[in-house]
Amino acid sequence: MRDDVAWTVDRGRYEDAVTPWEQESWRTAALAWVADGLAAHGLRAAGPLEVRLRPWSVLARVPVAGRPAVWFKANPPASGFEGALTAALARWVPRHVLAPLAVDADRGWSLLPDGGALFRDVLERQAVGPEAWEGLLRQYAEMQRALVSHTQEIEDLGVPDARPARLPVMFDELVAGNSALRPADRSRLERLRPRLRDWCAELAALGVPDSLDHADLHDGQLFHPEPGRYTFFDWGDATVSHPFCSLHVTARRAAERYGPGVMARLRDAYLEPWTDDGRTAAELRRAVDLAWRLSVLGRARAWGGLFPATPGTPGSASLSEHSAGSLLELLDEPPFSPHPAGHP
Structure with a gap:
């Protein structure tokens, strides 16, 4: 996934919040990681991302060819454990949680499948x-x-x-x-x-x-x-x-x-x-x-x-x-x- 992929941004009520998404090097690395995570499952992105920026997370909906969209999430250091915890829960209580497609525990990144109806x-x-x-x-x-x-x-x-x-x-x-x-x-x-x-x-x-x-x-x-x-x-x-x-x-x-x-x-x-x-x-x-x-x-x-x-x-x-x-x-x-x- 190239850095020139199209996206829209939703900042909600937090127009002044600063997130890593604004850093080109971070964004390029994140998009490449998403592409690699999809490829590991035989998938590829297909369409513009919908990015939601909040002071506590970066969340991007990634359309995927031939199946429901997946979700990229980046956490700040205080909640950087979330990806690793999600992966562990998928091992311990798989009936109750989502199994991530990819996790980078050091960077606080996770790639999650669609979970059905909210x-x-x-x-x-x-x-x-x-x-x-x-x-x-x-x-x-x-x-x-x-x-x-x-x-x-x-x-x-x-x-x-x-x-x-x-x-x-x-x-x-x-x-x-x-x-x-x-x-x-x-x-x-x-x-x-x-x-x-x-x-x-x-x-x-x-x-x-x-x-x-x-x-x-x-x-x-x-x-x-x-x-x-x-x-x-x-x-x-x-x-x-x-x-x-x-x-x-x-x-x-x-x-x-x-x-x-x-x-x-x-x-x-x-x-x-x-x-x-x-x-x-x-x-x-x-x-x-x-x-x-x-x-x-x-x-x-x-x-x-x-x-x-x-x-x-x-x-x-x-x-x-x-x-x-x-x-x-x-x-x-x-x-x-x-x-x-x-x-x-």
């Missing part, structure tokens, strides 16, 4: 009820359980450690490093720290083993190629964490579509695969409440994973505000049910 598009085309979200959460929980034995291998790939024991330190780093927090909000968060430490200790004591947390699992981050089957992708925000942290984003997105009454139903569907380890329903639900609140730290961290040239631009300022907003969600009560006396 769940978001299915929701727009069809009348889909909450039961579909229940199914995807059960499947996702089954995948997390299968990955428990691989947590150290996942961390060795560079996936950040966000286990409960690590979260108080992460909290301190995020609060200290966020310039968008107003003084009053910073004070509120600093006063919360003793309770946060207690929440982390209680969550760890409940004994659910750590696993992989996608950290941003919504309807645009999974495919629904056929009834009853879901394929999870886009692992750039992932952490090694308490698995129940994953529920927050998914359940909130479903509640936006069906109303808050769906929350408890989705929680219980997600917990079904975790009920055979001897823990009571009350213990699992308590763990969900704690993980729900603490999961916002993973979201706050993810907003800082930008390409090195991006900080200081107008676009990055809005990302700091998003991170601050996530931190302030620590002050919100979990949505499922009233807490008994003595609990937050």
